Amino acid sequence: MKKVLFVINTLGGAGAEKALLELLKRFSPEQYQTDLYVLLEQGELISQVPEYVNILNRDYTAESVLTREGKKKLNKKVFRRLFTRGALFKNIPYLIKNISVMLKQKKIHADKLLWRVMSDSGMSLDKEYDMAIAYLEGGSTYFVHDHVKAKQKFTFLHVDYSYAGYSRKLDKNCYLDFDRVFTVSGEVKESFEKIYPECADRTFIFHNLIDRKEIIRKAELPGGFEDTYNGKRILTVGRLTVQKAYETAIDAMKLLKDQGVNVRWYVLGEGELKEQLQQKIDSLGLTGDFILLGAEENPYPYYKQCDLYVHATRFEGKSISVQEAQVLGCAILVSDCSGNREQVNDGIDGSLCQLSAEDISRNIKELLEDDEKCMQYRKNASRRISDNQEDEMKLFCCSRNDRNGAERNTKVRYI
Template identity: 30%
Template sequence: MKQKLLFVIDSLDCAGAEKSLVTLLSLLDYQKYQVDLLLFGYGGVLETLLPKEVNLLPPLPYTQFSKKTLSKQLFQLNNQNLNMLRARMKYSLKLRLNKLTNPQKARVFWESASSVIEYNLKMYDIAISYAQGVPTFYVAEKVKAKKKFAWVNVSYRLYGKEKGFQKQYYDSYNKIVAVSDTTREIFLETFPEYQSKMNVIYDINDPRIISEMSVLHYNENIEFEGLKLLTIGRLASQKGYKIALETCRMLKEAGVHFRWYVLGKGPEEDEIKKYIHENDLANHFILLGTRVNPYPIIKNSDIYVQTSKYEGFGLAIAEARMLNIPVVTTRFDAVYNQMTHEKNGLVVDMSSSAVFNGILRLIQDQDLKMEIIEYLKAEPKGNLSELDKFHELIG
């Protein structure tokens, strides 16, 4: 009899955890597993890459309702919809009145909406929240399963109210999986009592698929004879775009002939566009949105740049490394889980001047750049052995 598995994640937009999940699902043996997948946001670009065997569950009524305009919500009011409207307004009001961190947003959402989010009545062998926050709360409270596993794919610390709120949900999990050793260590700073519960399974990447997708034809107007920089990441504060923009301005002022392409969408898009306009960077810092297949763009870049404040692992860096692209990255907590300074790239301080100097160094020292490329070519590619850890985890 097949094991019944449920995966829950926020969405399948083009980001690290999402790509990792799609890769994992593409590698499962569907002779052994029956897989359901629930999202809190539908329509992400990676949904098209899901294996046909995965049963994508319909949206929760609350998530469908909350996407409607206020006028439609009022027109369709009944007792259930009235409760959902109250939940949405309560959440929206708190967002407008307070500047919240991601853990705070997740807590406020769940405090506002959990009472109108129905239970999943199916009994699963294993239920997996593949991201922290709302998926973790949902699987803990609304799902029936013989075993429950929680993935932690960002490195962040919780204090006070956030720590207390999240602990009540993590208590219900059989195992907690971190995507790097550093992420595990940071999580245990908040919750040392979970040490015996914790496993480490790195984000899984398949070098064969990435290599094949990198040579597919793509319609991108990024043919450029100068230096091509690339950053991939959600347009959010975690990714350090202020550092990237200031670095871009410094490169322009230094007379470097370059374009800096960015793949991603997110809440800081308007702020980033404003900075681009005010500093006359429209021909230098170019937002491309998201792509189902970013690999031809990575392959045709000269330097991959990551300006993150924190990451659980840094999957985009791993993908650039697999395509032999030199990396300049800030020194976020988990960076040394895959980076070796001056071997497969440069690890620099978390400042625009440090990133600027790192990029400039690779421009000016072509011998160093070629040494890094040769090192990257010789590096082991991918980490499919992590799939064995997943199989061992789920039994």
């Protein structure tokens, strides 16, 4: 029986975390002894981890990392970890060097800088594994590389590598030592290989796994919109972060209301920008029109009940929210950026728009006035997601010494 370790930064209610839960379900307890380590020991999805997975964390907080209270607790954990095992002092030269580079680029990525410190302050693992998998960039990747004993090591990329603020100096070239690198989309793969061309022969696309039947089942459960509004409804699902560009969506909503379009925009998600976004909403007189609903344990009835799903973001790896919208047959509008353009065929199963308030509002207005086009988008979107995802399970099979031939053709034995 193979011993497997998964490491992830947090286990909050975001796309990568949900995809990990689906992947863990593929690891049969009859074949694998599976351990999970959550680097920052926090996140509400911990209760959804399969019961046969051994959670290594001893001091875990089962609270969102995105709510105001949850963020406070997470920040306290991070502060304590700065001084655990001398992690901060050990990394002072590394921090100075990379801060200097970021200052020259006029953009400081504080979270990226701290991942190395968080990795070095993680728990000590004496166990040796057959396979160790870092499921996110940054901390979990550094931890598996530096602090885990394993015969084979693999890592996942869920975002456009360079756009998200990573670099080889931040990584200390650690990706060169992984046996496999899995990216969630072709564009993420392309972006990564521009920075690490040496890894091209061991980098593969592995799409996020979703449970189509479970999503459809949950969409039929009670829930969804509770107001008595009888106009058109727009839905967006995602964390309230800079990446998601909600300030542009709010401006687009303002343009729609000024044009007299009978529509409301609802957002499911939590994040550090919640108060800032609410202030902008209120200042533009959109309090009852652009509504931040917070996180929902079962968001799927909302998808089913909305007239249009909009995902206008700055960049993506591969959005779980868009996949879920496709499963439930939503008419979809996404911004033309990495990740999004790979998920939606413009004019076939959705529309692409520029990330500007003017173009977003124009496309929304056109779609809401064209029932025939929206109906066609819904039909084509629901056909796009397949039940059979076994061909994605190209994992954990070939050793470092077996990278030629079959592996390069991705003809790999399933786990």
